[in-house]
Amino acid sequence: MTEATADHAHHDHHDEALPGTIGHVSHWQTLVKVLVTLLALTVITVLVAQVDLGRLNVVGAIGIACVKASIVAMWFMHLRYDKRFNFWILVGSIAFVAWMVGYILFDSALYQDNIREYREAHPLPTRPATPSGDH
Template structure:
């Protein structure tokens, strides 16, 4: 194999146009998520922000990280890791929410006393 424009035999070369397209989308979404904070959607705000982040993350993973063209198994690996994190966060949240009522209010003297 010589140094022609065709690239290696065992990996996909992403066209510049695709990269720029994704880049543009990411920029737009960043501005969007910034702008949305000026609109008060109540509890929805965090979900909108996370939703946009998820779209951005997916774009990065699929295109910049080549998941779209690579072995599907890498995607499986990534998704199972995310699943694992979600189980962890989900259960920790579920549990800590349950025992909030047992907390002693004002227990931590914390910083309010020291300064």
């Protein structure tokens, strides 16, 4: 691919991009808006965690974290404007992460009874602690 045709493929350039620039130039206002959104979501995460929702607390925390991570990936990491292949590398990686966490989580639940029995028969040893003021 010659440089001329390669550059032509990027017709999503903002006006401010210099002629012949490689890649997409993010507008600074967009970047600031992304940061404000991320900070707002951080505040929401903290607030939601204060309320006792039982198991839903984990789901909520991971859900908001996923939204934040997607925003970082799409805008800060330029995936929105990037080659699709890079996007699929990320998605593929996440799929394997989900597979491993999910599979091992289910598997580990199957032998918890054995662990519990063993732990009851062999309690963890304790050792005396030194108060930090004594150091």
